[in-house]
Amino acid sequence: MVVNIDIKEGFLNATRRPDNLGERAIVDALVTALLERDPRFADGNAIDDVVKAIVRSDNARHFHAFAVPQLRDFVKTDLPDSAQIIEQMDDANGRLGLGWLCRHRSDGSHIQGLNDCKDYLRKLVDALIGVFLDHLATFDRASLVEAMLRNQEAVFSEMDLWKRTFGAILASSDETSLATNSAIMRIGRLNGASMASRTVIEAAVCASPVEGGHVPGEYDLSQLMALASMIHHMGGYSEAMTAGIMPPEIKISSAGEVMMQHEFSEDVVRPFGEFLQTKSLKDAASSYIENYTSPNVRSEAAEAEEPxxxxxxxxxxxxxxxxxxxxxxxxxxxxxxxxxxxxxxxxxxxxxxxxxxxxxxxxxxxxxxxxxxxxxxxxxxxxxxxxxxxxxxxxxxxxxxxxxxxxxxxxxxxxxxxxxxxxxxxxxxxxxxxxxxxxxxxxTGGFDQKFFSENGPMFRWTGYISDRLGEAFNVDVAEKFLQIGWKAMSNLSDGQILGREKDPRFGDVDVLAWNERQSKVLIIECKDLSFDKTIGEIAWRLSKYQGEVKAGGKRDNLRRHLDRCEVIESNLGQLSNFVGFFVQSCERILLLSQSTPLQFAKITEKHNVRVVTFSEIADLFGLS
Incomplete structure (x- = not known):
């Protein structure tokens, strides 16, 4: 049986619609042609039921003609068909013999203690960099940098496409969890390729010859990216050990693979990354229809608005x-x-x-x-x-x-x-x-102050805006609790809460929230944190929230909060006077502006403190 479908001029304009009217019409025509002679489908409603079973949502589609172009849409035809990622074979080959690059076998395969592990990883990173630079020295600088830049652009183009079309992917999938996991896995590999491509570019600009080098092929690019990735990870592991988050112990296998205890990566880094990607994809899916609507144009009044x-x-x-x-x-x-x-x-x-x-x-x-x-x-x-x-x-x-x-x-x-x-x-x-x-x-104060010239205008601005946004976040949190029926105040001293002279060691309670019906008080530490992306960044963040007293008697961020909580909890009478009812329970809260690795660390289990994000306040504490 042959089915001919006559598609009229202008039909492809249907791909610009936010629904899938065009593709639904093709499916309808195919199903009708195949089933209309079957007596079981003599009723037109039966054919409609089949079409609905195939096209289950207005978002299910394969053709996309977005009304809102993104930057890389303008160069789509100039990009490689697919991005070059780090091949698993190249990554595996790079690990063989790695452990002996900077260590003689007679020195043993077991390294313990922070100083010895740091020393070993420093030497290993130096050795890897030496191999990396030797490879770079064989390739023409402009050719290599251009290839890696084009790959970088291809990576971002593909990631953009995944996110823009994910609403359609979900709507077309029988198993949404499988679709989500597939997208997360691919985007994760693309992120790794992006990081490695950037590193190769940065090094090649300095180390590859301007003249006389070879033009790199795909295999060369994958090898260089694998080396760059290895340097990135080994440097990150060293920082994680220094931060006290990874155990300072390294074993080198007989094949030369460097083995460490990766509970930190398995329990925190990977789940956090997957959580962020899942959230990003869900947000993209929920805003899928916006790809087909015209972009908002700022009015002249908005443009003229006083800063x-x-x-x-x-x-x-x-x-x-x-x-x-x-x-x-x-x-x-x-x-x-x-x-x-x-x-x-x-x-x-x-x-x-x-x-x-x-x-x-x-x-x-x-x-x-x-x-x-x-x-x-x-x-x-x-x-x-x-x-x-x-x-x-x-x-x-x-x-x-x-x-x-x-x-x-x-x-x-x-x-x-x-x-x-x-x-x-x-x-x-x-x-x-x-x-x-x-x-x-x-x-918004996203950079560390050290990024800028010390005591320069931008250095001072970063300190100013970080403090200001932190105080503003405290106010926003208190306001949110007021909106859901609690009473709350921000930036309170122990003197105000406990009716005594202020103790400088106590600091301030960012937000105190209370609910008379529950006879409950929440002692809230608010943190307006930026995203942590690398192994080292995540490790340093966690190191500030271990609830410990560091060398020299300095308390980490969590320890200071816990100490404040203990003081308040031991003075429930004064606290009850402040809130105006008899307090039966206090809860310790660490409230974050957005998702961070702290949510995946075992802070709650260790220190009886609840980790919450701003977006969760209404769901977790709303009064029914």
Whole structure:
């Protein structure tokens, strides 16, 4: 039996609709043609039932014509068909013999103690870097950097596609958990490829020859990425041991594999990563229909809105630090946006003069403003990749750290050569997204103060806004509890709560919430935390919440909260006077602005403290 379906001109416009009317019509035509002669389906409703069983949701579809283009849509046809990820075989091969790169077999295969483990991992990372640099020295710099930039763009394009279409994937799947797990696994491998690609680019700009090297193939790229990933992980494990989160014990197998106790990774790092990816995918699925609606355009009134005092302070600090304004930067980014849309290329070569000329023609910017923007956001060649030059922190080049000064995330304009008329490789989409994120993070205190010049305008701004946002978060938490029927106050001293002279060691209770009907008080420590991404970052975060007294008698963040709770719990009479009823129970709460690894650590079990996020307040504490 042959079924012919006649599709009229303009049918593909249906793919622009937020529902799947077009694909449903094709399924309907196929089912009707196949079943209309079967007496069991003589009733048209029966055919409709079959169609509904196949197309179970308006979101189930295979064709997508999004109304809202993303940056990498403009270069889609210029990207590789698929992103190069780290092949499992290359990763496995890299582990064989790894443990003996910096250690003689006669020294033994068992290493114990923090100092010995740190010393071994430092030597191992140095040895890996040596192998990595030797490989890089065989490839042509421009060819390798361009290949890795194109791969980076392909990675982000594929991740964007997964998230934009995940609503349709779920609607088309019989097993949503399987669909989610498949997406998480693929996006996880893409994230690993992105991290490794960035590291290869950063090192190649410094270590690969400008002339005389080979053009890398896919196998070469995978090998380099596997080495970069190994350096990233070993450096992270060293930091996790230093933070006291991973046990300081290493064993080297007979095959040379470096083995450590990975409960930290299995219990915290991996579940946290999977949780974030699941949440991201669910959010993408719930907003799937927005891909088919026109983007909101800010009104002239909104554009003319008077900036807040904090926005004015931030703009002043930015101008004083970098000698160009945020308006200059907006023009600068609009120039790269024009290059992206007009040229349609994922990666473009420019000489310095041609790049400046092109930005001038697209934006009308002055030379000085362009030069100032370029200085801040250009990643330049250095004689030694694995060393920080003057003016940068020692960890600025560490590939196992994020939010660092010598990174193509912070400096996404890639300079290939050192001469005055230098050569550049530009990935416009990466430049736009990276700089936009840099500004957003700087505005909200997302960087460590050490990222900026000590005591400089941006250093001071970061300290100011971090304190301000922390206090504002306390107020927001108290307000949220008021909205759901509790009484609450923020930023209270022990003097206020217990009716006594203030004790400097006590500090402040971020939020105290109470409910007379339950005769209950919540003692809440609020933390407006940024996302932790690397093994080292997660380890350092957890090390601050072990409920311990560190060397020199310094209490960690959780210990200070627990001490405050113990003081209040031992003075229930005074607490009852403060809240106006007899308090029968207190609960210790660590309340976070967003999901963090702390939710996956066993803090609750160890210290009788409940870890909650802001978005969970109404569900967990709402009064029925």
């Amino acid at each position: 807040s005092e904090d926005e004015k302070k931030f703009e002043a600090a930015w101008l004083a630090e970098y000698a160009f304004s945020l308006d200059n930067l907006r023009d600068f980014l609009s120039g790269f946006r024009a290059i992206l849309e007009k040229d349609g290329k994922a990666v473009l070569p420019f000489s310095s003069s041609k790049l400046v000329s092109r930005l001038q023609s697209e934006t009308g910017m002055e030379d000085e403003s362009i030069a100032a923007c370029m200085r801040l956001f250009t990643y330049q060649p250095r004689d030694i990749w694995n060393s920080s030059p003057d003016g940068f922190t020692n960890v600025s080049w560490f590939p196992w750290r994020f939010r660092r000064q010598l990174s193509i995330v912070s400096r996404p304009i890639i300079q290939i050569t050192k001469e005055e008329e230098a050569e550049y490789l530009i990935a416009p989409a990466m430049v736009i997204t990276s700089i936009a994120k840099f500004v957003a993070d700087a505005r």
